[in-house]
Amino acid sequence: MAKSAVSQYTREQFDSLLALSDDEVVTHSYVRDVALPSGGTLALITLDNGRDHTRPSTLGPQGLLELAGVLDELSQRASAGEIQAVAVTGKPFILAAGADLSKVGDLPDRDAGLKMAQLGHYALGKLGELGVPSFCFINGLALGGGVEVALNCDYRTLDSSAAALALPEVFLGIIPGWGGAWLLPNLIGIENALKVVVENPLKNNRTLKPAQALELGIADVMFSPANFLEDSIRWADGVITGSISVKRPNAPGKLERAVKWDAAIGIARKMLEKRIGTVAKSPYAALDLLKAAKSSDKATGFAAEDEALADLVSGDQFAASIYAFNLVQKRAKKPAGAPDKEHAKPVTKVGVLGAGLMASQFALLFVRRLKVPVIITDLDQARVDKGLDYIRGEITELENKGRLDADEANQLRALVTGTVDKGDFADCDWVIEAVIEELTIKQDLFAEMEGIISPEAVLATNTSSLSVEQIGAKLSHPERVVGFHFFNPVAVMPLIEVVKTPHTDEATLATAMATAAKLRKNAVITADTPGFVVNRILAKLLGEAMHAVEQGTPFEDVVAAQKHFGLPMDPFVLLDLVGLKVGAHVLDTHHGAFPDRFFESKALHELADAGVLLEKDSKGQAKGIDKKAIAIVEKHRPADARPYSVTELTVRLEDGLADEIHRMLEDTVVEAPEDIDLCMILGAGWPFQMGGVTPFLDRVGASERAFGGTFHDPRIQGVS
Numbered sequence: 001m002a003k004s005a006v007s008q009y010t011r012e013q014f015d016s017l018l019a020l021s022d023d024e025v026v027t028h029s030y031v032r033d034v035a036l037p038s039g040g041t042l043a044l045i046t047l048d049n050g051r052d053h054t055r056p057s058t059l060g061p062q063g064l065l066e067l068a069g070v071l072d073e074l075s076q077r078a079s080a081g082e083i084q085a086v087a088v089t090g091k092p093f094i095l096a097a098g099a100d101l102s103k104v105g106d107l108p109d110r111d112a113g114l115k116m117a118q119l120g121h122y123a124l125g126k127l128g129e130l131g132v133p134s135f136c137f138i139n140g141l142a143l144g145g146g147v148e149v150a151l152n153c154d155y156r157t158l159d160s161s162a163a164a165l166a167l168p169e170v171f172l173g174i175i176p177g178w179g180g181a182w183l184l185p186n187l188i189g190i191e192n193a194l195k196v197v198v199e200n201p202l203k204n205n206r207t208l209k210p211a212q213a214l215e216l217g218i219a220d221v222m223f224s225p226a227n228f229l230e231d232s233i234r235w236a237d238g239v240i241t242g243s244i245s246v247k248r249p250n251a252p253g254k255l256e257r258a259v260k261w262d263a264a265i266g267i268a269r270k271m272l273e274k275r276i277g278t279v280a281k282s283p284y285a286a287l288d289l290l291k292a293a294k295s296s297d298k299a300t301g302f303a304a305e306d307e308a309l310a311d312l313v314s315g316d317q318f319a320a321s322i323y324a325f326n327l328v329q330k331r332a333k334k335p336a337g338a339p340d341k342e343h344a345k346p347v348t349k350v351g352v353l354g355a356g357l358m359a360s361q362f363a364l365l366f367v368r369r370l371k372v373p374v375i376i377t378d379l380d381q382a383r384v385d386k387g388l389d390y391i392r393g394e395i396t397e398l399e400n401k402g403r404l405d406a407d408e409a410n411q412l413r414a415l416v417t418g419t420v421d422k423g424d425f426a427d428c429d430w431v432i433e434a435v436i437e438e439l440t441i442k443q444d445l446f447a448e449m450e451g452i453i454s455p456e457a458v459l460a461t462n463t464s465s466l467s468v469e470q471i472g473a474k475l476s477h478p479e480r481v482v483g484f485h486f487f488n489p490v491a492v493m494p495l496i497e498v499v500k501t502p503h504t505d506e507a508t509l510a511t512a513m514a515t516a517a518k519l520r521k522n523a524v525i526t527a528d529t530p531g532f533v534v535n536r537i538l539a540k541l542l543g544e545a546m547h548a549v550e551q552g553t554p555f556e557d558v559v560a561a562q563k564h565f566g567l568p569m570d571p572f573v574l575l576d577l578v579g580l581k582v583g584a585h586v587l588d589t590h591h592g593a594f595p596d597r598f599f600e601s602k603a604l605h606e607l608a609d610a611g612v613l614l615e616k617d618s619k620g621q622a623k624g625i626d627k628k629a630i631a632i633v634e635k636h637r638p639a640d641a642r643p644y645s646v647t648e649l650t651v652r653l654e655d656g657l658a659d660e661i662h663r664m665l666e667d668t669v670v671e672a673p674e675d676i677d678l679c680m681i682l683g684a685g686w687p688f689q690m691g692g693v694t695p696f697l698d699r700v701g702a703s704e705r706a707f708g709g710t711f712h713d714p715r716i717q718g719v720s
């Protein structure tokens with residue numbers, strides 16, 4: 001018999017963890033005996049925290065110990081010949097959403113972290129050592145430790161309507177440490193395991209649809225939801241009797257272990273170094289474990305996971321991740337400064353001014369989520385038609401992908417119309433503009449609309465850098481004006497900055513917040529100051545980047561200095577994406593408002609006029625900086641220029657950000673540092689593992705250097 005992986009742990013080790021259980025959400029393991037079609041008995045465990053489907057079952061110390069106790073009893077019944085198989089499933093729609101993170105932030109030290117890792121192995125590992133075959137019937141959502149419940153079983157069936165499967169641990173600053181890092185590559189091969197565990201480690205990790213999980217080999221078979229449990233039991237019976245033989249084509253063979261394994265790890269390591277440098281520790285820790293899983297036995301693999309998890313759980317990045325997790329889970333759902341929902345006015349028809357890049361994307365979102373008539377306009381019929389074609393084309397695309405049925409798609413297409421006559425907006429109660437970024441054009445447009453729409457209708461603007469108050473300056477009812485700043489691409493970016501002017505009334509603000517919620521976006525309320533939150537911080541970084549290259553700092557050194565922040569794009573790729581003209585305009589706006597702290601860049605204007613910055617390959621991917629761009633920047637180098645070293649520039653950027661954010665808070669651009677962090681995580685892709693900009697700046701000492709204080713107390717900074 002194979003060496004036991006579980007016997008390295010004992011029940012008594014874990015008593016001290018019980019204090020960390022959240023009594024509110026203990027997941028219980030209910031057992032019932034099921035008769036197998038061919039005779040014999042299968043003991044079916046259901047994981048259930050007794051809540052409805054909006055509160056997924058999670059696994060904390062008490063739930064894990066209860067499961068371990070149940071499995072010990074079943075092991076005895078198996079030895080006595082009373083049961084022939086064990087299966088685990090979940091309450092409706094949910095297997096388990098992983099470890100209970102609500103109290104993990106309270107783990108007092110590394111030893112407690114180590115015990116938490118060991119407890120997972122102690123409990124879940126028993127699923128692989130029962131003496132009879134074990135099955136997981138994956139009936140719904142399975143995340144992190146939920147997937148590891150399944151991996152610890154011998155076989156897995158999967159419901160084709162399950163919401164998602166994922167091992168998102170590296171995204172939270174940890175690793176799949178309850179068996180996942182050893183079991184997964186040994187089940188589905190190293191290349192597939194890498195895709196699931198470390199791909200895109202700074203974003204929400206790869207979420208698998210059931211068909212993908214099946215194809216990768218995480219599940220052995222998939223059944224439709226109609227008879228999922230019955231089909232799973234019948235299939236398990238076939239496996240036990242031998243009438244079904246389970247094939248695992250992705251399981252690693254000798255050749256894969258001898259040749260491919262290390263090579264795949266090497267490629268993944270290079271990819272990570274290129275993409276994230278040394279910003280995050282957890283993906284590298286996961287790589288080390290996946291590498292070792294090639295030749296280690298299960299007991300050694302589990303012990304290595306314990307040590308890695310203990311290091312990470314007690315470190316800075318996990319504390320930071322938990323902070324970010326709580327922001328997104330809690331603060332984002334109850335935005336600071338939001339008025340009572342009761343004041344919100346109904347939105348029964350939406351008018352969209354402009355049919356360009358942003359307008360057509362959010363017109364689509366309005367019709368999909370609000371399901372009310374949406375009318376768009378632009379300067380001429382051709383532009384209106386282009387916008388309509390885009391919106392209708394996207395609806396058809398969603399229909400083709402099966403995300404909308406034919407009736408819904410037809411209904412949505414019929415709700416969107418276009419016009420060149422603004423008189424058709426008369427009955428709109430929500431009008432939003434996304435025309436070109438010029439103050440007088442937007443002012444005149446709003447003034448014109450005031451003559452058409454009712455005095456109660458809301459006028460919203462998607463401006464990125466103009467004053468919302470000034471856009472409404474020519475109105476008799478400026479109280480109905482609000483900023484509603486989307487991010488590109490609209491379908492993907494979860495944030496809307498809702499901008500309140502000194503005149504915006506409660507009903508208008510409440511309507512904006514309610515509308516954002518209906519669009520399923522997170523809204524943060526900001527004051528009407530240049531760049532609001534996200535663009536002001538990005539403008540600071542872009543301005544510093546242009547200043548540094550003008551001073552003779554090599555472009556690659558600027559990229560290296562900014563890599564330290566872990567943002568998804570370097571400043572030059574970002575400039576290329578937003579457009580050089582737009583970028584130059586954003587810098588001008590900030591320089592105009594805060595001339596002592598934001599640089600204006602004449603070089604950037606010349607780059608924009610010449611249309612050069614990045615050198616790209618045939619697929620449009622950036623290869624580096626265009627030589628013509630380097631020459632243009634050199635022309636703007638002042639006589640007394642002095643290049644920065646990477647370290648100097650890194651510190652300069654950190655201190656500049658700390659100073660700017662401190663000023664933003666003094667000016668109450670938002671209520672609290674948490675709101676800045678929320679905006680940067682949701683609107684700029686600031687990595688979760690860094691836990692938000694403000695704790696990061698505290699942690700690296702920038703807050704102390706910039707304003708002689710900190711944004712948070714030490715616990716939140718993640719300083720252990």
Ligand SMILES: NC(=O)c1ccc[n+]([C@@H]2O[C@H](COP(=O)([O-])OP(=O)(O)OC[C@H]3O[C@@H](n4cnc5c(N)ncnc54)[C@H](O)[C@@H]3O)[C@@H](O)[C@H]2O)c1
Nearest residue numbers: 354355356357358359378379434435436437462463464488
């Ligand atoms: N592009 C982005 O990433 C982004 C992100 C957030 C906010 N914004 C803001 O959104 C707005 C639009 O940006 P875009 O990128 O969609 O620009 P765009 O150039 O793609 O679209 C602007 C559209 O407005 C039309 N237009 C101009 N004057 C008009 C008028 N008087 N009446 C009706 N239509 C008129 C133009 O013909 C054009 O189709 C700007 O205020 C911009 O700052 C842009």
